[in-house]
Amino acid sequence: MYNQGDVIIIGAGVVGGAIAYYLTEKGKSVIILEQDEVASGASGGNNGQISIIDREPGLELDWAKESMKLFKGYEEKGEFETELEITGGISLFYNEKEIEIGKKVIKKYNKIGYNCEMLIGNQIKRQEPNIDTDIVKGAAYCKEEGKLNPFSTTIGFIDQAIKKGAKLYKKTKVLDFKLDDNKIKEVITDKGSFYGDTVVVATGGWTRELMSKLDLDYKIFYGRGSLMVTNPVEQCVKGPIVPGCFTIGTLYEGDWNLLGLTQHKNGTLTIGQDTRRVNNYNKGVSYDGIVGLGKLFAKHFPNLKNIDIVRVWSAITPHVEDSLPIFGYSKKYPNMFLVAGLKGAFTIAPAAGKMAADMIIGDSYDSRVEEYTPVRFE
């Protein structure tokens, strides 16, 4: 058993995968510990949308821009398929007031060079001919948005890391940590102990629970998002569709039942996103949520209302109290690096993973990332 490496990464999601990819590229020996399967958390439970205008201009948006180039690179090098397609995307608005706020947001992104505009009424059908414009009054269109396949992307990162020497331990759950002074010396799992110079925590919605074993309480809440997937059908939805309130920042508290969806390359539609704030890592699906979602979808897309739903599931996503990501070294345990709460992580994971790897190796990095330090909760 290889139980010793330069870096131990906990979590085989897109973030852990991207970090493993860049660490192995720089010659580090990496061990990845995953309590279930690759992409079995939120990385395998989302719509795979590339979202731009729900991000604040700054580092996050720069990560997004850089990530699109990096994604292309993986495909050009023949490393793995991401199925990335920049189709343009829309955020939905239902009344005049929302549209007004949306217009201001669009101006902000136009100024920094993004191609966005507010589509009103029938104009929305330019992008999505099947949407009912009696329900949706306006849509913020962003040309730079798109979609990808979250499974092939996450698996691609991990496979490439394995090719370069990383060891992946699936069905291996971290139970506890052993300390030497205040450094993490040993990661104890149900399959034995692992040793590394650095421990990377990339555990998404599970982060708060796991970190409680180290007497840390990062203010991360559990958002349980329920989604469903349909039969594959011919193209009927062009780009990603997201709830407008994400863009104008009017809703983050409590539960919501809002429509967000993507049609994937194989023809299936994933439909979300009923999200509830729950108080534990419970991946159950609520009846009200799923039925509500189905009704909402049928209302928006009357032509598609008889489409067959073949599966429903939920994923736990981390919601950080101050809505900023958690990214960087812990102060209390200086050899522990945390990455959590990267909202819509697929849009930024390549660049964020690359930066995390740079920081772990000791290369120079963009100092703006210090705003995301986990130390603010320690």
Next chain:
Amino acid sequence: MRIIKHPILGDIIEKNKVIIYVDGREIEALEGEPIAAALMSVGIRIFRKTVKTGEPRGLYCGIGQCNDCIMEVNGVSNVRTCVTLVESGMLIKTQVGLGKSGGLDD
């Protein structure tokens, strides 16, 4: 071929005979049986062709889960024939590829 006497399910129940059309071919079916059963009874095994390679697919799970037996029924694609019941005069077609978003009204 139909099973007339089943060791567990018993004898076949008397049902009206109706005509349905499969790719233009007239077929005698029993009203209220699954479309897939009617097709199998006259030896039709190929229900659809796959998207990428056009390979044939037919009845697989038989309980509405796997979506392998989908066909075009009365102009609507992606209909699961194993859980959709025969009605007189139904127009059924082999589905090639994905088909338009479909499903019948409940």
